[in-house]
Amino acid sequence: MKKILMAAALVVGFCSGAASQAQVQAQAQTSTIPVVAAENFYADVVKQLGGDRVQVTSILNNPDEDPHLFEASPKTARALQHAALVVYNGADYDPWMDKLLAVSKGDKRTTIVVAQLVGRKSGDNPHLWYDPATMPVVAKAVSGFLVQADPAHKSDYDARLATFLASLKAIDNRVAVLNSHYKGVPVTATEPVFGYMADAIGFEMRNRRFQLAVMNDTEPSAADIAAFENDLRERRVHVLIYNSQATEALTKRMLKLAKDSRLPSVSVTETLPAGKTFQQWMISQLDALSGALQGWQR
Incomplete structure (x- = not known):
C-alpha cells in the first residue's frame, strides 16, 4: 500500500x-x-x-x-x-x-x-x-x-x-444471486479492493500477484503483466474490475486492452460516493457487476 x-x-x-x-x-x-x-x-x-x-x-x-x-x-x-x-x-x-x-x-x-x-x-x-x-x-x-x-x-x-x-439483507441477496449464476467464473482486477466481495460471490479471481503489487505500490513483474494482458487479449476472463480512484498508467493500459478486447469493465471505489448510504453504494456496484456479466453463458 x-x-x-x-x-x-x-x-x-x-x-x-x-x-x-x-x-x-x-x-x-x-x-x-x-x-x-x-x-x-x-x-x-x-x-x-x-x-x-x-x-x-x-x-x-x-x-x-x-x-x-x-x-x-x-x-x-x-x-x-x-x-x-x-x-x-x-x-x-x-x-x-x-x-x-x-x-x-x-x-x-x-x-x-x-x-x-x-x-x-x-x-x-x-x-x-x-x-x-x-x-x-x-x-x-x-x-x-x-x-x-x-x-x-x-x-x-x-x-x-x-x-x-x-x-444489509439486500446486499446478501444480491451476492447470493450472483453466486448462483457466476460461481467459478474467471474474472480479474487491477487491485484487490473488491476481493472479499469477489470471494463471497465465488469468482475465480486471476492475477492476484499483479493486484497485490499495485496495491503495495510496487511494479508488477514482467511475467505478471504479460499474464494479465493475455487474459484480457484472449478473453480468458469475463470482466475487469478496477479501482476508479487509482487509475494510474498501468491501470489505464489494462482498461484500454479490455475495451479493445470487448470485455466489460466495472468500477469500484474505496470511498463512499456523495449522496449514498453504505447499502446503496454496495448495491449499485453489485448491480453494475451483474449487468456487465449478463451476456455470459456457462
Missing part, C-alpha cells in the same frame, strides 16, 4: 481531550456524542445507528481522491482530540490513525478498530468493508458503545441497529 505521510508538526500541541465514560454519559443527556470515523462509509454506518444523537466527522471522504495518498492535518488531530468514539479500519489501511492516537495522553476515548473486530491483521487484504460479514460486526460494536454512553435512549439505538442489520 502506498506510504501515507504525516507531518511531524501534527504532534505539537496535540493533547488528550477525551472524556471519561461518566462524562460521555453526562454529555449524551444534553448534546450529541462526538464520533470520528477515519473512512466515510464507517461514518455513514455510525450516523444510521446514532441518528441525531451523534455528531460524526469523517476523515477520508473524497471519492475523487486516492485514499492511499491521504496526508493527515492539524484539523484531523483536533477532531480526534474531542471524540468520544473513534472508528477506523486498521490492517495498515490507515496507519496515520495509530500515529495520531498514540500521541494522545490520558486517552480514555473508546476506539473501534475494524480489523481487530473481524480477526484481520497486517498483511491481509485491508479492504474489509467489501466483506459482507464485516458491517454487521461493526454495527453491533458501535451500537453497544452508544447504548453504554447514552443508556436513556437504548430502545432507539436497538431499533436503529435492527433496521440497519435488516437492510
